[in-house]
Amino acid sequence: GENVEQHPSTLSVQEGDSAVIKCTYSDSASNYFPWYKQELGKGPQLIIDIRSNVGEKKDQRIAVTLNKTAKHFSLHITETQPEDSAVYFCAAKSSNDYKLSFGAGTTVTVRA
C-alpha cells in the first residue's frame, strides 16, 4: 500500500517568514495530493490539492509543488501569520484506490 512520510514534525517560524513542509510517497500510481490544516479540537480542513498532471499550484499565500519523478511534494506558506499556527497533514491517493494515505503531520507555530 501507499506510504507517506512527512517532515519536519514540528516547525516554528517568525511571523512574516515562510514555512515549508515536505512529503514523500511510495506508490507511483498516486495521482492526487491534498493538504489539510487541523486546528485544535477541529476536523482537518482541505486547504489546497494538486493532481499529478501539474507541477505547481498556488492559492494566495499557499503553494504546493509536485515532483513525480522523485515522488515528493511540498507545501509552501509565505508571509506567515499567527492564524497559520496549526497541524498540517499531507496525503496521497492512488489512481486505483479511493482512500487517502496521510503523513504523520507537522505542527506549525508562528511566533508573533
Added chain:
Amino acid sequence: GAGVSQSPSNKVTEKGKDVELRCDPISGHTALYWYRQSLGQGLEFLIYFQGNSAPDKSGLPSDRFSAERTGGSVSTLTIQRTQQEDSAVYLCASSLAASGTSPPQFFGPGTRLTVL
C-alpha cells in the same frame, strides 16, 4: 452549505461498553469514509461506503468495529466491547463519487472517544 456533521462531539465510556458514533455527510455526496486519529498521529483509514455498493471494511482493526450507512446518507460506526486502545478521535469524511477522478474529501469535526 452545511458541512459534514458528527455526533456526539465527545464520548466517555467504560471499558467493555458499546458505543455508536454518527456521521451526516454533505448533501449529494455519495462517498463516505471513516478514519481514526490517535493522539499525535496521522489519520488511519477504517471503512468506505460508495452509494449502494458493498462497503470496503479492510481498514477496520478488529471484528468489534462495524459500520452501516442507511439510505445512502447517514452512517453509524459501532464499537463493541470497547477497549482503552480504542480511545481516539473518529473522523468522518464525504465526497462526490470516488470512482474515476479523485474528488476532494471533506471532514467533519470528529468524535473524541475516551475509554476509561
